[in-house]
Amino acid sequence: MRWWTTLACSIFVAACARQSDADAVRAAIMEISRATEAHQSADVLARVSDDFAGNTGEVDRAQLANLLRMQLLANRSIGVRLGGIDVDMSGERATARFDVTLTDASGRWFAERSTTLHFVTGWRRERGAWRCYNASWEQKP
Incomplete structure (x- = not known):
């Protein structure tokens, strides 16, 4: 019985440990990946700020939402593979850089059934959660 007590205490301590801000941003990116x-x-959109700006203002939150919905409706199977996520903190803001490989079993979304994009994203804490307020992305060769 004693080992159950030790296990329960270990789980409780792990659950109560405060997550670093950088790890919280990484977790938000992973949530977006799983939701996609x-x-x-x-x-996905729950982690995106209302004033989101993508690719230097070319894509706002509404356009991102429409693009996302269109792709999700058009593709039955989307795979998302994240590379390492590098997070730089600056007070209540963060910059995260990472690569994402997207795959589509239907072959309609991506020219060669998969593509890798490099993202640079800006994050800030809003109403207690980290949300992406800007992002730029480009296809990797």
Whole structure:
């Protein structure tokens, strides 16, 4: 019985340990990844600020939402593979850089059934959660 007590205490301590801000940003990016694979556009957009600006203002939050919905409807199977996520903290803001390989079993979304994009994203804490307020991306050769 004693080892159960030790295990329970270990789980409790791990659950109570405060997550670093950088790890919280990484977790938010991983949530977006899982939500994309699960075709849950609302869960993706929950991590995006209302004033989002993508690719130097070319894409706002509404355009991002429409693009996301269009791709999720057009593709039954989307795979998302994240590379390492590098996070630089600056007070209540963060910059995260990472690569994402996206795959589509239907072959309609991506020219060669997969593509790798490099992202640079800006994050800030809003209402207690980290949300992406800007992003730029480009296809890797």
